[in-house]
């Protein structure tokens with residue numbers, strides 16, 4: 171059975187990390203995966219999580235049987251409050267219900283399976299380009315894929331007019347995936363006015379928005395980064411959100427995310443959740459508990475919440491500072507290309523504009539690992555590797 175099976179291609183992003191690990195070069199640099207690292211190149215445990223670990227170890231036990239299919243109720247309420255804001259009418263209304271999922275990826279897959287249950291063969295529109303795993307997740311759930319223009323590689327800007335022109339043609343009942351903030355891979359988001367325009371368009375056309383929210387707090391701020399999805403929700407529309415605490419709580423390996431359904435009424439939300447539960451039941455039955463307990467412990471304590479907000483600000487400020495330093499250092503190394511656009515983007519990623527050949531040369535000659543599209547993970551840049559990195563990029567231009 172297995173002897174004749176051809177090997178599967180390596181994952182374009184995680185496969186790169188495997189190759190990086192095997193590279194013996196002492197000066198190797200990994201700008202492939204979207205994992206936050208501090209200026210020493212380490213992925214820290216956040217201060218709020220260190221404190222929450224103590225709280226959880228004193229209050230929770232690992233015994234006690236399974237969690238419900240949707241996970242810890244307290245955590246799910248926290249998710250809804252973070253998405254829509256404490257002041258919004260949505261958390262109290264009952265028209266938004268969350269289910270804890272294993273990471274944002276789990277949230278996306280549950281959303282996809284839920285959509286496939288209620289509308290078999292549904293079509294989902296994704297930005298061109300988008301996070302590589304979106305294609306695989308939605309295909310695996312049996313959805314039909316389509317794309318809308320998003321990023322202009324020439325101008326290094328949002329292709330907003332073409333995006334709107336395509337979305338105007340999307341039929342009612344199709345699903346449109348938006349990155350709520352810190353678009354991966356381009357680092358370019360719609361501004362407030364554009365989000366409002368997109369929300370009006372969704373209301374007018376009747377398509378279902380699905381938000382992928384993996385970087386809350388990494389763009390402008392925890393509240394500010396939710397602007398886009400709140401613009402839609404405030405119109406009373408139905409929407410889905412797959413969110414993740416991998417980055418903003420540093421809980422990468424605790425697989426801590428959620429899928430939230432927003433409907434027009436509390437009754438409709440309960441019915442929708444009955445289908446979400448079945449999608450979960452046949453997938454992983456019920457989610458792991460520890461990451462959710464940590465997040466709930468942080469958000470239940472006003473002091474710990476302030477520590478978290480500071481932790482997120484520290485990560486955001488470092489990334490924005492590195493963007494600036496990268497632009498300034500590149501300017502001293504070469505005049506063949508202008509990298510000033512990198513400082514105008516936000517979040518963990520940037521399209522560097524490097525082509526496939528340059529990416530390959532960086533890897534083979536300089537042990538610098540970047541995904542083939544030229545997307546770089548800004549958080550992989552440190553004071554120690556900034557200068558050699560910029561010299562190497564200048565050398566391959």
Ligand SMILES: Cc1ncc(COP(=O)(O)O)c(C=O)c1O
Nearest residue numbers: 204273274275301354384414416
């Ligand atoms: C756009 C986007 N969505 C979802 C995810 C998945 O997050 P998680 O690691 O929580 O599954 C990522 C992670 O890199 C991402 O970049």
